[in-house]
Amino acid sequence: MLDPALPSEANALLRAHGLRPRKRWGQNFLCDRNVLDRIVRAAALTSGDHVLEIGPGLGALTRALAGQAASVTAVEIDPLLEPILRETTGGLPNVRLVFGDFLKLDLGSLLEEAFGGGPGVVAANIPYYITSPLIERLMGQKGRICRMVLLVQQEFAQRLAARPGTDEYGSMSVFAQYHCRVELLGTVSRHVFVPPPEVSSAIVRLTPALPGTVAVQDEARFFRLVRAAFSQRRKTLLNTLSTAEAGLSRAEAEALLRRCGIDPGRRGETLSLEEFARLAAG
Template identity: 40%
Template sequence: MTSDAPRFQREAKKHLGQHFLHERGIIDKIVRAVDPKPGDRLVEIGPGQGAITFPLLDRHRELTVIEFDRDLIAPLTEAAKAHGELTIVHGDVLAVDFTALAAGMPSDDGKIRLVGNLPYNLSSPILFHALDHAAAIRDMHFMLQKEVVDRMAAEPGSKVYGRLSVMLQAYCRVTPLFKVPPGAFRPPPKVDSAVVRMVPRAPDEIGVKDGKRFANVVRAAFGQRRKTLRNALNGVADTALIEAAGLRPDARAEQIDVGGFVRLANLPHA
C-alpha cells in the first residue's frame, strides 16, 4: 500500500458501538463455521476494519459488505484489492432490503448468507430485521453479546427464556457455536461475546399463520413476566382461547414452549 493510500483510523468510535475483532484464532473459527462454498452469496454486516472480511475474501474471492461508517469505506476498498472482489453497500443495515439484495445476487437457491460482528447496541433490531427477510436468507453467523446469545437459544423454564427466544426459534434453528473473550477485541468490551448460527426454517415448518398476530401474542405474554397468561393476555386472548390451545391459564409465559405460542396465535379470535 502506498504512503498516500487510505488507512484505517486507529480508534474505534464509541457512539457507533465499534469493537474491532483482532484475535486470529477466533477469526479462523468464524471462517470455518461459515465454510463458504462456490456459488454462495456472502453478505457481511459491519465489516469494521476487515478482520473477518479479508479472510473471507481470501477463501471465497467475492463478498458484499454493509458499512455505516463513512470513514471505513475508502480503506476497506483499498485493502480489499489484495484479497478479492469487495462490493460495499454504504448505509444503515436496518434500511437495507435483504430480499432485494438477494434478488440482485443470483445464487443456486436465490438466497444470501449473512455474517457479522453485530454492534451490541443494535443487535436485537438487526435480528428482527433479518427475520422480516428470512425467506431470502439461507443462514446467519453472528457475533453478539453472550448474554444475548443465551437468550436467543434459551429453553422454556430458563430465567432468560423470553420474547427474543420465542420469536427467533419460531422462525429459525438457533445454535450457539463458541464463546469469544473480551481480549479478542480492540477496545475490549466489558462482557463476553459468542458466535451463533441461525438457519431460517422452511415455511411449512414454521406453522405461524399470521406473523403480526403471533408477535402480538408473544409480546403481551412476556410484557409482565410475573403475570399468569390469563392476566398478561387480557384483551389479546381470553381464558377459553388459552385452554383451547392446550395451555394452562395460570401458567406464566416462560413455561410455554414455542409450539404453544404458535397454537395460541393460530386459533380464531374475536
C-alpha cells in the same frame, strides 16, 4: 500491507488514518485469526457462495470470508473507515464495499446485488444496540438467506438459544426459534477485540426455516400473543392475555387457554413454541 487480524497492526492502521474506534457505533474490531477461522467454518462456505457482511470494520473478517466465498458484499456505516477498508481489501476482486446504514438500506435490492438470483450467507460482528432490529430485518427476507453467522454479545446469544422456563427465555427467543434453527457455537473472549468491550461475545448460527419451525397459520396473531405473554413476566397468562395487546377479554383469554389445554395460572416464560402455536390456532 498491515493485517487487521493482528491487534498491533489494527491499532497501527487506525493511527495511520488518524482514527479511533467510535463508541457511537459500538466499534470493537475483531482481531484474532482463531476466532475469524471459527466464524468462517461456522458459515460453511463453498467456492460458489455469496456473502453479505454487515459491519466489516477494518476488514479482518471480510478478508477471511473472501478467501472462501465467490463474493463478499460488505456494508459499513462509518464513512471514515472507507480508506482503511479500501486498503485492506484492495487486492480482493471478489469484495464489494457498500457504505451506508444497513437498517436504512433497501434490503431487497441489497440482497439482489449481494446474492444474485439465489440465496446467500450473512456474516456479521455486530454491536449489541442494533442486534435485535438487524435480526428482525433479516427475518423479513429469510427466504433469500441460507444461514447467518453472527458474533454478538454473549447475553444476547443466550437469549436467542434459551429454552422455556429459563430466565433468558423471552419474546426474542420465540421470534428467533420460530424463524430459524438456532445454534450457540461458543463464546469469544472480550480480549480479542480492539478496543475490548466490557463483556464477552458468542458466535451464533441461524438457519432459516420456511415458513417456520412450528406450524402457524396466522403469524401476526402468533407474535401478538407472544409479545403479550412476555409483557409482564411475573403475571400469569390469564392476566397478560387479558389485554388490549392480545385483543382478548379476561373471559376470552381463559376460554382460549382452557381450549388449548394450558393452565391459565402459568406464565408466558414456561410456554414452548408449540404451545404458543396452539394458542394462535385456538
